[in-house]
Amino acid sequence: xxxxxxxxxxxxxxxxxxxxxxxxxxxxxxxxxxxxxxxxxxxxxxxxxxxxxxxxxxxxxxxxxxxxxxxxxxxxxxxxxxxxxxxxxxxxxxxxxxxxxxxxxxxxxxxxxxxxxxxxxxxxxxxxxxxxxxxxxxxxxxxxxxxxxxxxxxxxxxxxxxxxxxxxxxxxxxxxxxxxxxxxxxxxxxxxxxxxxxxxxxxxxxxxxxxxxxxxxxxxxxxxxxxxxxxxxxxxxxxxxxxxx
Amino acid sequence: xxxxxxxxxxxxxxxxxxxxxxxxxxxxxxxxxxxxxxxxxxxxxxxxxxxxxxxxxxxxxxxxxxxxxxxxxxxxxxxxxxxxxxxxxxxxxxxxxxxxxxxxxxxxxxxxxxxxxxxxxxxxxxxxxxxxxxxxxxxxxxxxxxxxxxxxxxxxxxxxxxxxxxxxxxxxxxxxxxxxxxxxxxxxxxxxxxxxxxxxxxxxxxxxxxxxxxxxxxxxxxxxxxxxxxxxxxxxxxxxxxxxxxxxxxxxxxxxxxxxxxxxxxxxxxxxxxxxxxxxxxxxxxxxxxxxxxxxxxxxxxxxxxxxxxxxxxxxxxxxxxxxxxxxxxxxxxxxxxxxxxxxxxxxxxxxxxxxxxxxxxxxxxxxxxxxxxxxxxxxxxxxxxxxxxxxxxxxxxxxxxxxxxxxxxxxxxxxxxxxxxxxxxxxxxxxxxxxxxxxx
Numbered sequence: 001x002x003x004x005x006x007x008x009x010x011x012x013x014x015x016x017x018x019x020x021x022x023x024x025x026x027x028x029x030x031x032x033x034x035x036x037x038x039x040x041x042x043x044x045x046x047x048x049x050x051x052x053x054x055x056x057x058x059x060x061x062x063x064x065x066x067x068x069x070x071x072x073x074x075x076x077x078x079x080x081x082x083x084x085x086x087x088x089x090x091x092x093x094x095x096x097x098x099x100x101x102x103x104x105x106x107x108x109x110x111x112x113x114x115x116x117x118x119x120x121x122x123x124x125x126x127x128x129x130x131x132x133x134x135x136x137x138x139x140x141x142x143x144x145x146x147x148x149x150x151x152x153x154x155x156x157x158x159x160x161x162x163x164x165x166x167x168x169x170x171x172x173x174x175x176x177x178x179x180x181x182x183x184x185x186x187x188x189x190x191x192x193x194x195x196x197x198x199x200x201x202x203x204x205x206x207x208x209x210x211x212x213x214x215x216x217x218x219x220x221x222x223x224x225x226x227x228x229x230x231x232x233x234x235x236x237x238x239x240x241x242x243x244x245x
Numbered sequence: 246x247x248x249x250x251x252x253x254x255x256x257x258x259x260x261x262x263x264x265x266x267x268x269x270x271x272x273x274x275x276x277x278x279x280x281x282x283x284x285x286x287x288x289x290x291x292x293x294x295x296x297x298x299x300x301x302x303x304x305x306x307x308x309x310x311x312x313x314x315x316x317x318x319x320x321x322x323x324x325x326x327x328x329x330x331x332x333x334x335x336x337x338x339x340x341x342x343x344x345x346x347x348x349x350x351x352x353x354x355x356x357x358x359x360x361x362x363x364x365x366x367x368x369x370x371x372x373x374x375x376x377x378x379x380x381x382x383x384x385x386x387x388x389x390x391x392x393x394x395x396x397x398x399x400x401x402x403x404x405x406x407x408x409x410x411x412x413x414x415x416x417x418x419x420x421x422x423x424x425x426x427x428x429x430x431x432x433x434x435x436x437x438x439x440x441x442x443x444x445x446x447x448x449x450x451x452x453x454x455x456x457x458x459x460x461x462x463x464x465x466x467x468x469x470x471x472x473x474x475x476x477x478x479x480x481x482x483x484x485x486x487x488x489x490x491x492x493x494x495x496x497x498x499x500x501x502x503x504x505x506x507x508x509x510x511x512x513x514x515x516x517x518x519x520x521x522x523x524x525x526x527x528x529x530x531x532x533x534x535x536x537x538x539x540x541x542x543x544x545x546x547x548x549x550x551x552x553x554x555x556x557x558x559x560x561x562x563x564x565x566x567x568x569x570x571x572x573x574x575x576x577x578x579x580x581x582x583x584x585x586x587x588x589x590x591x592x593x594x595x596x597x598x599x600x601x602x603x604x605x606x607x608x609x610x611x612x613x614x615x616x617x618x619x620x621x622x623x624x625x626x627x628x629x630x631x632x633x634x635x636x637x638x639x640x641x642x643x644x645x646x647x648x649x650x651x652x653x654x655x656x657x658x659x660x661x662x663x664x665x666x667x668x669x670x671x672x673x674x675x676x677x678x679x680x681x682x683x684x685x686x
Contacts, residue, residue, distance in 0.1 A: 042307050042309070043307060045307070045308070045309065045310075046307035046308045046309070049308040049309075049310070049311055049332065050308055050328070050331075050332040051332075186265065189263065
């Protein structure tokens with residue numbers, strides 16, 4: 001029995017790659033979407049060799065909103081599962097001063113992902129089935145001085161996913177919100193992250209595959225983050241604003 | 246970040262790079278004053294640490310091509326042996342040579358020229374390597390093979406990453422009919438009996454012995470000798486033979502914290518060894534064992550290196566020439582038994598012929614022991630080094646974390662040639678590890 005295809009948006013990222021490997025290992029054909037997709041040829045060969053599934057490459061630019069309809073229409077088959085791992089952290093200090101840099105972060109984490117997922121969601125709704133997975137961030141749970149530009153965009157994305165889930169709940173389409181804490185990726189390389197709070201991309205991929213299978217709504221990767229964010233959210237604002245966090 | 250090998254000793258502060266492309270790797274090679282490649286960190290000591298620049302190959306881990314006619318796999322250096330098994334065992338292929346853990350990278354297996362339980366029959370890892378692509382100090386890639394740049398090939402296999410950054414390689418896999426091993430266990434009451442069992446088992450594909458290194462006197466060298474063959478379908482029940490590559494998924498046991506220092510002492514090890522030997526001696530028959538339990542029993546205990554406590558442990562592994570093996574092993578085991586420093590894992594194995602520039606194995610016997618790092622055991626290790634040298638033996642660099650350059654030179658007359666090769670190709674200043682600096686290689 002052949003399994004349904006999985007679309008990975010942002011397939012060059014460490015998380016996107018790990019999720020692609022996980023679903024391919026489970027026997028799903030995967031569609032890898034990224035800018036300059038041809039450069040993922042070696043990854044395609046690798047996955048085909050390892051898992052004996054079909055892997056296809058698709059040029060995709062999250063920020064080119066007017067191309068999103070055509071991108072979805074051109075896919076060889078409408079995927080059953082779509083995972084969005086698109087994101088950009090940038091440098092908070094730069095994001096504070098440079099409006100263009102901040103806008104790029106906001107667009108990459110919110111506008112672009114929301115646009116492509118909206119397009120896919122409508123097609124999934126027409127079909128009456130499908131699962132959408134949005135990788136947001138705990139940074140969106142509360143704005144903090146150290147990364148509120150990124151965090152605010154992720155907050156927007158988290159709210160978007162929540163609304164989408166609400167809208168499609170009775171239409172056979174499921175939406176999973178993934179809230180990773182620290183993940184050891186290229187984005188966080190060089191940061192001094194506490195090992196016990198930091199997940200490997202493969203761990204995230206496992207959690208996502210499980211969440212899709214069990215129709216989870218919101219998952220934190222490494223459960224400790226649920227507690228940490230609960231605490232961070234409940235600190236009263238008059239205390240929070242004076243904290244270095 | 247703080248970095249150590251699998252033995253968690255020594256721990257060094259090192260800068261770590263994780264390049265995601267050949268170009269990023271090339272930039273590091275040409276710009277860093279010196280560097281060393283690191284695979285999955287399974288060498289026990291400081292072989293894969295350079296405090297200024299350690300280059301992890303974990304992102305360069307793609308499989309490139311597989312030929313189902315010949316079983317040749319071409320893959321990048323960061324691919325794990327376990328990934329190869331996961332991908333190809335269901336298609337009837339298994340690594341030709343495998344060390345005791347599947348968590349090593351292809352690059353690491355080549356650099357250490359690892360050996361497995363079939364060394365007496367098939368040789369070390371190099372026996373299955375068709376060619377290696379390696380990045381030199383100028384950032385250029387060189388292709389080396391036994392029929393091509395044989396000198397580079399020869400010094401890279403067993404060269405501990407000191408001849409460049411291994412990028413990709415072609416290896417040949419072994420066709421197998423099932424995922425199972427037919428294992429025969431024999432109890433040997435002492436060293437002589439254990440060696441006799443090995444000599445009688447030259448035709449077995451796999452052979453290895455667990456040895457009770459606390460046994461003294463008449464019990465010196467008391468062992469369980471385990472032989473293995475790849476099972477064929479006819480060895481299995483009809484039901485099993487329907488799905489010959491299926492094994493039960495195992496529960497992984499994790500070691501969640503460092504054991505306190507007293508957890509492994511001579512009394513607990515002695516008790517364990519006695520029980521283990523008796524249990525093994527009782528079932529001296531043939532049984533079918535799945536590949537994972539047979540080749541990688543310790544992999545089932547994630548983080549088993551923590552049982553030695555926070556200070557880590559040191560491995561000792563030597564190879565002794567055949568004609569001096571019995572005398573050497575007797576002296577080594579007597580010294581260990583006398584010190585009463587129980588090695589929890591003690592392994593004895595017969596090596597076959599080996600001909601290479603700097604690889605560890607030699608025809609004879611190899612003994613592997615490990616000890617928690619304490620002043621007492623470090624002193625014992627010095628004495629074991631001397632006994633090994635006195636009997637014409639040498640040491641496994643992938644396990645070493647503490648010997649001196651003088652010890653290396655006294656044990657291995659090939660060292661000056663290896664050094665000369667490094668010097669003449671501009672490797673010495675560029676490819677360096679904490680180990681190569683300690684050994685003045």
